Structures are given as C-alpha cells and as structure tokens.
Amino acid sequence: MWPSGNHTFCETAMTFVKAVAELEEIVMRMVAKSYGVEPRYESILGSTDHILKFNKYESHGGDEPNLGLVPHTDKSFITIVHQKDQGKGLEIKTKDEKWVEVDLSPSCFIVMAGDAFMAWTNGRVEASFHRVMMQGKKDRYSMVVGSYIRDLKIQAPQELVDEDHPLQYKPFDHYKYINYHTYVNDRKLKYPLKLYCGV
Numbered sequence: 001m002w003p004s005g006n007h008t009f010c011e012t013a014m015t016f017v018k019a020v021a022e023l024e025e026i027v028m029r030m031v032a033k034s035y036g037v038e039p040r041y042e043s044i045l046g047s048t049d050h051i052l053k054f055n056k057y058e059s060h061g062g063d064e065p066n067l068g069l070v071p072h073t074d075k076s077f078i079t080i081v082h083q084k085d086q087g088k089g090l091e092i093k094t095k096d097e098k099w100v101e102v103d104l105s106p107s108c109f110i111v112m113a114g115d116a117f118m119a120w121t122n123g124r125v126e127a128s129f130h131r132v133m134m135q136g137k138k139d140r141y142s143m144v145v146g147s148y149i150r151d152l153k154i155q156a157p158q159e160l161v162d163e164d165h166p167l168q169y170k171p172f173d174h175y176k177y178i179n180y181h182t183y184v185n186d187r188k189l190k191y192p193l194k195l196y197c198g199v
C-alpha cells in the first residue's frame with residue numbers, strides 16, 4: 001500500500017496493539033486468577049506475540065443478510081475485536097447453537113478465546129464460533145488483535161488436570177498448529193485442534 005513506508009501509520013498501529021495487549025493482560029490475569037493459575041499465565045506472558053489485522057467487509061447494498069466471514073473459531077490464544085462504527089455484523093454462536101448478534105460501539109472491545117486458550121484451560125473456556133453477517137448499505141471495518149505463543153509449548157497447567165478433568169490436548173507448538181491448520185488441514189475441519197493434538 002505504501003512502498004516507501006508510512007511511519008505515522010505504523011506508530012499509530014503499534015500504539016493501538018500495545019493498548020490492546022495491556023487490555024488482554026488485565027482480562028487474562030482475572031481469568032487465570034479465577035482458576036488459581038495466575039503464576040502459570042505469567043510464565044507464558046513473555047512469549048506472547050500480537051498480530052493486528054484490519055478487516056473491511058463490503059456492503060452488498062441489499063436488505064438481505066449476506067455472509068461476510070464464514071463461521072470459525074480463532075486459532076489464536078486470545079482475540080480482541082474492535083469495530084470502527086456503532087452497529088451489528090459480528091455474531092457469536094451459543095452453546096445451544098443459536099447465533100447472537102453483537103451490537104458493537106466504538107468504545108467496545110470483544111475478548112474471545114481462541115483454540116490455544118481452550119487447550120491451555122484444558123477445555124474449561126471454549127473457543128467461540130463466530131461469523132460476520134453484512135446487511136444494509138454501509139461497509140464495515142474491524143480491527144482484530146490476535147495473540148500467539150512462541151518458544152514454548154502450550155500445555156494445560158497441572159492444576160487444571162485431574163480425575164474429573166482429564167487432559168484434553170497434548171502439549172503443542174502454537175505456530176506449528178497454525179501452519180497445520182493453514183496448509184495441511186486447508187482450513188476445512190470444524191475442530192482441527194482435536195485432530196492435531198486431542199487426547
């Protein structure tokens with residue numbers, strides 16, 4: 001887009017990612033604390049990468065809803081979604097298989113568990129299925145920050161594994177899983193993590 005670079009844009013994007021990463025840390029500390037595993041979370045915190053995506057969904061103009069993004073779970077550890085304008089678009093599937101519309105405001109951030117967080121919590125927190133539906137005449141813009149764990153294997157803390165909660169996923173390398181999902185699984189399977197490292 002900018003062959004000779006765009007320093008201001010990069011600085012702004014970096015500032016945004018840093019702020020979102022701080023938000024993620026606050027939320028994850030609360031979740032980890034509630035399971036009694038905050039020190040375990042601290043040990044992966046230093047190995048977390050963040051990737052920012054800018055999404056544009058074009059309006060098809062009509063009143064009929066159109067699929068903007070197919071249903072999926074994220075392959076990230078955690079994903080945080082922010083939307084530029086007030087409105088609907090993002091939909092999340094409930095346990096009883098109903099799609100719930102999320103009416104986002106520009107001051108809202110949606111925190112979603114990805115496949116890697118589901119494995120780390122030994123299935124206690126599930127990765128949510130979500131999709132984007134487009135309706136009306138306005139294009140939709142969202143900014144999505146995903147976190148990914150490098151250098152160490154994703155492994156459920158021993159505190160979260162016991163007789164009532166047997167281990168669900170073997171320890172795995174996050175980036176190798178992303179690679180598997182993208183190139184080997186070809187993004188086809190609904191639950192690729194189960195096939196990749198399910199017990």
Ligand SMILES: O=C(O)CCC(=O)C(=O)O
Binds near residue numbers: 055074081130132144
């Ligand atoms: O645009 C959104 O609200 C969601 C995007 C999303 O699910 C993704 O990029 O994985």
Ligand SMILES: [Fe+2]
Binds near residue numbers: 079
């Ligand atoms: Fe997603």
